[in-house]
Amino acid sequence: MASAAHDDIDVLAKAKRALPHDYAPTDDEDYMTDKQLNYFRVLLLEWKKSVYAASEGTLQSLQDGPIREPDLNDRASSEADWGIELRTRDRQRKLIAKIDAALRRIDSGDYGWCQVTGDPIGINRLIARPIATMTVEAQQAHERREKVSRDS
Structure with missing residues (x-):
């Protein structure tokens, strides 16, 4: 199940490769100019598209896999693989929500500010x-x- 190997960094790197190479923001510019905001909007949209493409692979592998294996070891292996796929799909769903939130921050003018x-x-x-x-x-x-409150 190859889609489990796709992590956020790989998918983000793919999105960055899809961007036009004529501009990249730098620290030398004024902060959060329209040009920078447009760069990040395109980056986020490309990232979202890459996540959706990766999630299609996850869904396809879940649909293609056999539901029951006759051998107990094969069944255990399949169920472990399915668990990994489902966790991956959940991470992708959460990442899409974060990307959408970042796009909303761009629209509202809050993007780039702590x-x-x-x-x-x-x-x-x-x-x-x-x-x-x-x-x-x-x-x-x-x-x-967070660590202190978890340890308490």
Whole structure:
């Protein structure tokens, strides 16, 4: 079941390759110009298209697979593969929701700004993770708070 091997990074890299190569945002420009926002909109739409393409493979493999295997080992293996496929499909569904939220932030003018501090997230972080909603520092603080509350 090959679609389980597709992770977010591979699909994002595929989306980036589909972008026109005549422009890439840099730190030297004014922050969140129309040109940059358009770049990220196209990137997010390409990423979404790539995720949908990968999810079609997941759905197809789930539909093609046999429901019951006569051998217990084969059945266990098939069920494990199906579990992986279903988790992959769930991750893809959640990623689509995050991409849609980022597109809404572009439309509302909030894209690229930290939802916690209001500071710029940064071009390099957005290129690496276009759905980012926090600066690296705010994200690290959030993860520390999560870890502390989990450990309590």
